[in-house]
Amino acid sequence: MKFLVKWTKEGDMRYISHLDIMRLFQRAIKRKGIRMKYTEGYSPHPKMSIAQPLSLGYTSVGEYFEFESLEDMDPELVRELLDSAMPEGIRMDSCSVLRETKKAVGALITAGDYHVGIRMEDPEGYRKIREAARWFMEQPSVTVQKVQKKSGKIKEIDIRQKVRELEIQQQEGYLLLSLKVDTGSQSNLNPEVLLEKLRERAELSGGDMETMIERVEMYAESAEGTEIPLYFLK
Amino acid sequence: MFEYKTELEKKIARSVMKVEKPARYIGGELNAIRKPDDEVSMRVAFAFPDMYEIGMSNLGIQILYKVLNDIPDVQCERVYAPDVDFEAIMRDDDIPLYTLETKRAVQESDIFAISVGYEMLVTNVLNMIDLAGMEVYAKDRKETDPFIIMGGPCTYNPEPLAEFADAFSIGEGEEVWPEIMEKLREWKASGAPKIEFLKSLCEIEGMYVPGFYEFEYNEDGTIREIRKLYDKAPDHIEKRIIQDMDSAPFPTEPVVPFMSTVHDRAVVEIFRGCTRGCRFCQAGMIYRPVRERSMEKIREIVEEQLKATGYEELSILSLSTGDYSRVEDLVTDLMQLCRDNDVSMSLPSLRLDSFSFKVMDEIQGYKKSGLTFAVEAGSQRLRNVINKDITEEHIYSASRQAFELGWHSIKLYFMAGLPGETDEDLAGIADIARNIMNIYKEVNGKIGRLSIHVSVSNFVPKPHTPFQWFPQDTDEEFSRKHELVKNLIKPMKCVRLSYHDSQTSYLEGVLARGDRRMCKTLVEAVRLGCKFDGWREHFDYDKWMQAFENTRVDPDFYARRAWGYDEILPWDLIGTGVDKEFYLRENEKAHRGEITKDCREGCQMCGVNTVFIC
Ligand code: SF4
Numbered sequence: 001m002k003f004l005v006k007w008t009k010e011g012d013m014r015y016i017s018h019l020d021i022m023r024l025f026q027r028a029i030k031r032k033g034i035r036m037k038y039t040e041g042y043s044p045h046p047k048m049s050i051a052q053p054l055s056l057g058y059t060s061v062g063e064y065f066e067f068e069s070l071e072d073m074d075p076e077l078v079r080e081l082l083d084s085a086m087p088e089g090i091r092m093d094s095c096s097v098l099r100e101t102k103k104a105v106g107a108l109i110t111a112g113d114y115h116v117g118i119r120m121e122d123p124e125g126y127r128k129i130r131e132a133a134r135w136f137m138e139q140p141s142v143t144v145q146k147v148q149k150k151s152g153k154i155k156e157i158d159i160r161q162k163v164r165e166l167e168i169q170q171q172e173g174y175l176l177l178s179l180k181v182d183t184g185s186q187s188n189l190n191p192e193v194l195l196e197k198l199r200e201r202a203e204l205s206g207g208d209m210e211t212m213i214e215r216v217e218m219y220a221e222s223a224e225g226t227e228i229p230l231y232f233l234k
Numbered sequence: 235m236f237e238y239k240t241e242l243e244k245k246i247a248r249s250v251m252k253v254e255k256p257a258r259y260i261g262g263e264l265n266a267i268r269k270p271d272d273e274v275s276m277r278v279a280f281a282f283p284d285m286y287e288i289g290m291s292n293l294g295i296q297i298l299y300k301v302l303n304d305i306p307d308v309q310c311e312r313v314y315a316p317d318v319d320f321e322a323i324m325r326d327d328d329i330p331l332y333t334l335e336t337k338r339a340v341q342e343s344d345i346f347a348i349s350v351g352y353e354m355l356v357t358n359v360l361n362m363i364d365l366a367g368m369e370v371y372a373k374d375r376k377e378t379d380p381f382i383i384m385g386g387p388c389t390y391n392p393e394p395l396a397e398f399a400d401a402f403s404i405g406e407g408e409e410v411w412p413e414i415m416e417k418l419r420e421w422k423a424s425g426a427p428k429i430e431f432l433k434s435l436c437e438i439e440g441m442y443v444p445g446f447y448e449f450e451y452n453e454d455g456t457i458r459e460i461r462k463l464y465d466k467a468p469d470h471i472e473k474r475i476i477q478d479m480d481s482a483p484f485p486t487e488p489v490v491p492f493m494s495t496v497h498d499r500a501v502v503e504i505f506r507g508c509t510r511g512c513r514f515c516q517a518g519m520i521y522r523p524v525r526e527r528s529m530e531k532i533r534e535i536v537e538e539q540l541k542a543t544g545y546e547e548l549s550i551l552s553l554s555t556g557d558y559s560r561v562e563d564l565v566t567d568l569m570q571l572c573r574d575n576d577v578s579m580s581l582p583s584l585r586l587d588s589f590s591f592k593v594m595d596e597i598q599g600y601k602k603s604g605l606t607f608a609v610e611a612g613s614q615r616l617r618n619v620i621n622k623d624i625t626e627e628h629i630y631s632a633s634r635q636a637f638e639l640g641w642h643s644i645k646l647y648f649m650a651g652l653p654g655e656t657d658e659d660l661a662g663i664a665d666i667a668r669n670i671m672n673i674y675k676e677v678n679g680k681i682g683r684l685s686i687h688v689s690v691s692n693f694v695p696k697p698h699t700p701f702q703w704f705p706q707d708t709d710e711e712f713s714r715k716h717e718l719v720k721n722l723i724k725p726m727k728c729v730r731l732s733y734h735d736s737q738t739s740y741l742e743g744v745l746a747r748g749d750r751r752m753c754k755t756l757v758e759a760v761r762l763g764c765k766f767d768g769w770r771e772h773f774d775y776d777k778w779m780q781a782f783e784n785t786r787v788d789p790d791f792y793a794r795r796a797w798g799y800d801e802i803l804p805w806d807l808i809g810t811g812v813d814k815e816f817y818l819r820e821n822e823k824a825h826r827g828e829i830t831k832d833c834r835e836g837c838q839m840c841g842v843n844t845v846f847i848c
Contacts, residue, residue, distance in 0.1 A: 012247075015256035020492040024264070027490065027544030030576070057251045085544075087264050117235040174236055210248075212235050 001072045002098040004105060005079065006231050009060045013089035018053040025050075025065060028085035034078065037068040051106035051230070052183060052218060055190060060215035062113065064230050066098060066105050094231055108220035111164065111227060112183030114191045117212040119174040125209065126175050128202035133168055133177070135201060136160065136194075144197060159197065162189035183218060243337050245329050253320045257493040258286035261312070261334030264490040265542065267303045268335045274309040276418055277343040278302055279333045279380070281313040282351065283358035284768070289314040290489070291497035293551065294349055294386065298407050300485045308415055311335035311343070312489070315358045316365070318765070318772075324365060331366040340366040341379060344418060348399075349386035353745040354738070354768035356394060359384070360760045363398065370757060372400050372445060377428055383414070390473070390520050391697040391805035394748035394756060396444035400432060404440050404808055405473025406506075408482055413438045436467045440474035443467060447807065449750055455791055457749070457802040472809040473520070477847055479505065479527040486538035490545070499547035499580070500539045502532055504564065508553040509833045511840075512610075513621045513824055514652065516696040517553055519817075520810045522840065523848040524557075529564050536568065540575055548572055549580045557834075562589050569596065591635060604643030604687075605636050611652055612662025618827045619654045621820070626666065633670050637677040643685045644670060650715040650733070651693040651707035653824060660715055663688060664722035667729045686729045690719060692739035696746050697805040698812065700820035703797040706743040709736035737775040741767070743793035749804035752792075755785045813841035 009021075016024070026046055029036055038044040048067035054060050069078075079095035086092065098105070118129060136142060142160040147153070165180040181189040191213050199206065219227045238244035250256035280298060282289030289295065295312070302310035311333035316324060323329065330339040340346050346366065348359055363370050368379050375382075384395055385403035392402045403410050417438065421431040435441040446467035450459045462469070476482040484503065491498065507524035508517065527535075536548060548568065558564055565581065572579045581593065607629050610622045617624065633644060648663050667686050674684045692712050695704040707715070716733045723729050745752070759781035766772035782789050797803070799818060806814075816839070823830060830838055842848060 012260040012262050015250055015260050016492045017257065020257060020494075023494070024492060026546070027264075029544070030546070031541060031544035035576075056256070085264075087262050087266075089262060115235075119236050171235075176235075210236065214235075 002066060002068045002100050003075060003078055003095055004064060004066045004098050004231070004233060005082065005095045006093045007063045007065065008091045008093060009054065009058075009063055009089065010091075011059070011089040013087070014057055014059045017056055018050060022048070022050060024087075024090075025067075025082075028082055029067065031085050032081040034073070034081065035070040037070055049104055049106060051104075052109050052112070054215055055192070055213075058213045058215060061093075062215050062217040062230075064105060064218065068100075096231060096234075099234060105220070105230060105233060107185060108233070109184035109218050109230070110182070110186065110221055111180055111219040113216040113218075114177075114179045114181065115214045115216055116177040116179065116191050116195060117171075117174045117214075118177065118195075119210040120204075120208055122208070125202070125204055126170065128204060129175060129198055130168055132198040132201035133166055136163070136198060137166055142197060144193060159189055159193060162187055163194060240337070242329065242332060242339065245327055246332070246337060249320070249323045249327060249329065252323060254317065255286075255493060257491075258314070259316065259320060259334075261337070263492055265487045266312075266335060266489050267299070267310070269303075269309050271336075273307060275307040276309070276345075276415060276422070277338070278308065278310045278345045278347055278415075279313050279340045279343040280310055280347045280349070281315075281340075281362060282349050283315050283355045283362055284351070284766075285317060286314040287491075287493065287495040290491050290495045292349065292351060293501060293503065294351075294407070296485045296488045297483065298347075298349075298411055299489070300487075301408055301411050301483050302415070304483065305412060305415055309335065311338070313340060313346075313362070315362055315766070321361075321365065331362055341368060343380045344422070345414075346380045346382045348382065348384045350384055350388040350395065351386050352388055352768065353742045354773075355388070356745060356756055357760050357764045357767055359395065360398060360756055361765050364760070370398050370760075371753075372398060375400075381418075381428070381431065387517070387520065390516070390808055390810065391746065391748070392442060392444065392808065393449075393750050393804040394745055394752045396750045397753040398756075399444060400428075401435050402442040402444065403474070404442055404471050405810075406475045408476050410438060410440050410474050414441070433464065433466065436464070439468075439472060442471040442808065444750075449804075451751075455788075456798070457804065460802065460807060470809055471807055472845060473811065475525075475811075475846055476506075477525065479503075479525045480531045484535055486535055487542040488539065490543045497549070498545075499549055500536065500543055500545040500577075501549050501551050502535050502539070503527065503551045504532055504555070504558050505552045509557065510554065510623060511621055511820070511830050511833060511838065512623075513619075513700040513820055514610075514649065514693060514696075516699050519698050519812055521553065522810070522812060522842040523846055524834075526559060529560060529567065532564065533567060533571065536571060540577060545577065547578050547580060549582070551582075555582050556590070565593055569593070591639060604645055604685075605633065605641060606645045606647070607632075608647045609663075609666065610647065610649050611655070611659060612648065612664075612666060613659045615827060616652060616655055616659040616662075618829050619824045620652055621824070621829050623829070623832065626669070629666065630669060630673060634673050634677060637674050642683040643687070645687045645689065646670075648688065648690045649693045650690050650719075651712055651739075653701055653704050654827075657718060660718050661722055663690070663719050664726075667723060667726060671726055671728060681728050684728045686726075688719070688723060688729060688731045690716065690731065690733040692734050692736060694739055694743045694746060697803065698808075698810050698817070700817045700824060702747070702803065702817060703799065703821065705796045706740070706793045708794060709740050712736035712739065735770065735773075738767075738773060740789075740793060741775070741778055744789040747792045747797075747804065749792075752787055755781050755787045758785050809845075811840075811842040811845040816840040 036046040051064040075095040075097050079092045083092035141158045143156045143158050145154050146157050162182040167178040169176045218230050222228045250259050282292050282295050299310050302308050360370050369375050381400045383401045384399040389402050417434045432443045446464040448461045452458045505526040507521045512518050611617045695701045723731050762777040764777050
């Protein structure tokens with residue numbers, strides 16, 4: 001049976017890498033006596049994957065992983081079992097059953113919501129960031145340069161196209177940016193890249209501000225062609 | 235979004251993203267114990283002075299973590315040495331050494347315990363005390379500072395660390411630590427000065443308070459006298475042990491790290507001690523007598539551990555696994571248990587008989603890693619000198635059997651610089667490799683896939699062994715010996731040679747038999763920047779030599795001198811249960827090339843049975 005689990009990564013857990021989380025989940029599943037399905041072949045590994053790895057240092061209340069068990073189980077029981085096996089900072093929020101034939105959920109992701117918190121000593125900085133954000137949203141395109149991992153070549157990317165929504169609210173002691181951006185294997189934007197652009201436009205340096213980035217939700221395209229939160233996938 | 239419980243937590247959070255492997259510094263692992271503050275009346279910060287991934291693999295810490303946290307109002311917390319990148323930030327941002335469980339400054343605990351696993355950690359010990367914001371010399375520390383108590387295998391000769399520790403716990407810690415905590419409870423209630431607590435520790439067997447002893451020296455640098463400064467301090471400190479392994483506490487819910495560590499798997503200790511009596515081996519002497527855990531108990535521990543950790547691998551731990559009295563039953567049983575739980579099993583050194591081949595054939599991956607023989611010396615004569623009970627016939631017949639079963643790789647362990655060693659003995663190393671190569675050729679018709687790995691380590695004479703009086707080879711001599719073996723092995727393309735760094739072995743030798751006069755050298759070495767000396771990329775021999783020079787301590791005096799039988803040894807205060815007389819007898823027998831039988835076949839009167847039950 002194939003399960004899709006929505007989970008959160010908060011507090012110090014943001015420093016735990018993708019690979020280490022994989023191992024943590026595998027061990028948790030094992031500890032709770034759930035028998036996983038393994039891949040065939042020379043070095044079998046459990047059929048499990050985490051959708052759209054989160055950058056180290058980000059928190060999230062909208063993470064997903066899927067895995068296949070040998071036996072059929074009640075998804076709520078799976079959620080409860082796994083939740084009870086987690087360290088502080090990781091919660092299993094919901095669990096649903098996916099069609100076995102479904103391809104990896106990670107490959108279906110198109111968009112993601114993020115919260116970006118910015119804290120500055122100088123309140124003037126907040127105004128500058130707001131200004132920069134307004135400017136950004138008004139542009140038809142904003143490009144940044146990216147060094148290609150493999151070739152080392154520099155490529156121009158239009159990040160404006162990747163930002164679908166950007167809202168700003170002043171909170172007690174910090175500025176909160178709510179973003180909806182392209183996420184997934186087709187088109188992806190790491191909020192840090194946008195933040196860097198805003199910083200540059202506002203003529204601020206990284207040292208002027210403290211930032212926190214949290215992923216809030218991820219979306220995929222449904223059969224009907226609309227974008228839906230991942231947990232609606234069947 | 236930006237809230238932290240404490241200022242320190244905030245500083246840590248801001249820093250760890252700037253360093254490699256932040257998971258080392260945040261704690262919060264599965265099975266880590268964090269008690270509510272109002273339930274805690276005593277805090278112990280327990281350190282292993284090496285990187286997280288090494289320290290987390292240390293079984294001793296996991297055991298004592300359980301022992302201490304089993305006491306309801308005690309919070310034991312872990313501390314490891316920060317890597318150099320994080321240390322730099324800690325010093326810049328005024329982040330003191332802190333505990334992983336509650337992220338409190340170590341200085342806020344009642345006891346700062348440090349387990350010193352091996353000699354090359356001593357600079358880290360000092361560096362960590364300093365990072366904790368304390369003076370390294372015990373005499374300079376404040377009344378409000380925690381007590382620093384050291385233990386671990388390296389403290390069977392505690393003297394090079396004597397001026398830094400308030401006390402040492404000698405031997406196995408399972409029973410001692412609850413006793414220490416009781417004394418601490420009484421002392422805290424009394425409100426007396428720190429010295430009173432140290433005095434009360436003298437009532438606990440196995441506790442050594444170095445400040446209560448003074449060493450005097452002869453003109454020639456040898457020890458004239460050890461004088462007590464507190465009349466109730468014991469004349470002799472006998473190590474503590476656990477007599478009954480079945481009732482001894484063992485972690486069934488060990489802390490499971492997030493990041494991968496050196497031993498990232500379930501582990502069960504099946505027995506302590508060793509009866510073989512190899513004369514170079516400190517572990518074989520200091521862990522006497524042999525004490526086995528019952529099969530039933532082992533199974534129980536394994537079952538609970540697997541359930542509590544979800545580990546995918548199990549390993550069993552002991553000095554020479556094959557000596558467990560019911561080893562075949564045990565291994566068969568555990569293999570079945572592992573199969574039932576989708577867990578793989580790794581087995582250290584088994585004796586190579588038909589049973590072990592059957593076992594190894596079943597355990598996946600074994601063929602790849604190859605057969606291992608600890609041969610130690612290249613000739614039967616020298617093996618008799620060191621009392622290593624392995625014959626070439628055995629090695630050859632086991633190799634042949636392995637090759638016939640389709641194995642292709644063999645690992646051979648040797649030592650250079652053993653007492654009475656000649657160049658012929660060293661040439662014997664190459665001969666053994668050649669003979670194994672020829673056996674492979676006989677079996678397979680050609681050399682083909684054969685790979686033989688010869689590893690040569692340098693012999694370091696250790697306290698509490700029959701060779702404790704022996705002068706260690708110079709590093710030039712070690713290097714010459716490595717060359718000699720290398721040249722003989724070179725023509726054999728299928729043989730790979732590796733050897734240990736001679737300068738590291740020399741320093742290890744100096745520290746192993748050091749005394750209190752070396753304390754100032756350690757401080758100087760740290761001042762010059764020495765740390766992580768066990769890591770090749772950090773070890774700086776020249777700085778160490780500079781430290782000896784600056785403090786006018788002659789390292790050769792400790793490592794390269796033939797010590798006299800009638801000398802007072804720096805570790806004479808410390809007892810392992812084995813008589814000094816026995817070491818002396820064994821050393822004499824070594825000179826004559828006489829062997830001493832495994833004491834399972836008859837007691838060899840080492841003296842342990844006068845203190846403990848054998
Ligand atoms: S007292 Fe005898 S049996 Fe016990 S460890 Fe010593 S030699 Fe072996």
